[in-house]
Amino acid sequence: MKVNKFSDLIGAEITGIDLRLPADAATHLQLNAALVENVALVIRDQDFTPEQYLAAVSLFGDPMDQHFTQYALPDCPLVHEVSNRHKDKSGTRVKHGAGWHTDHTNHLRPPKYTSLFAVSLPSQGGDTAVVNMRAAYAALPGEIQQKLQGMKTVNVFQGSAAANYSGQSADAQAERKPEPVLQPLVRVHPDNGKKALYFHPVKTENIVGMTAVDTQALLNDLLEHSIKDEFIYRHQWRKGDMLIWDNRAAMHKAHFDYDPNEFRLLYRVLVRGELPIAA
């Protein structure tokens, strides 16, 4: 197995391994360490059935249930389809994940990793981008870092800013669930102790003690600061790619820049996380 870093800050490629075969303890450790260090890994040249893909992701932890149960594979429900053919009740194609976000922040224990596997790809475009929020935090001025310590976001299924984002389906709005979950705006990585910015712009109702309007202004500023080219790995899919990233130090987004008449299908698995640690 080879690990080839794409840059100092984010992204590495793994070659020379077939994750359908059992991995020895050293390989297992090396893969997990490479993921935490590089934030996003692309594991090339895999060929999985849904069950084999689930087993491969399980090398990184325990798979968990996902939102939008209508996308679960009936025979392997911890694997979901991410497809450009999904429609809402009005028949409009939905564009999940078009904006920068991190998954399932309205869970007490949000997923530590998200993984995707390419099944069918458009002839061009449809990249998945991941941004290193640890690097984004480290690049903030000290006084801003100080100001953000201890802040908590109030997370719901669809937050106050949801209507401002395109691609939100009417179904998703209707499914809005009220139980809010508090998450630290700055979280500490349990494996390396490093701090990262952590928020979901659409699932955040507000920051505790701040109005929704002021919250969105602050989150917009933080997002703008974070999405610098040098912090981003933009993954151009190839057949056989398995992508996995560390949600404790990343946000991600899907690019909808391809011909919608071409079919794009990925499988997705989420890996159970721990309670986020506040800075």
Ligand SMILES: [Fe+2]
């Ligand atoms: Fe996502």
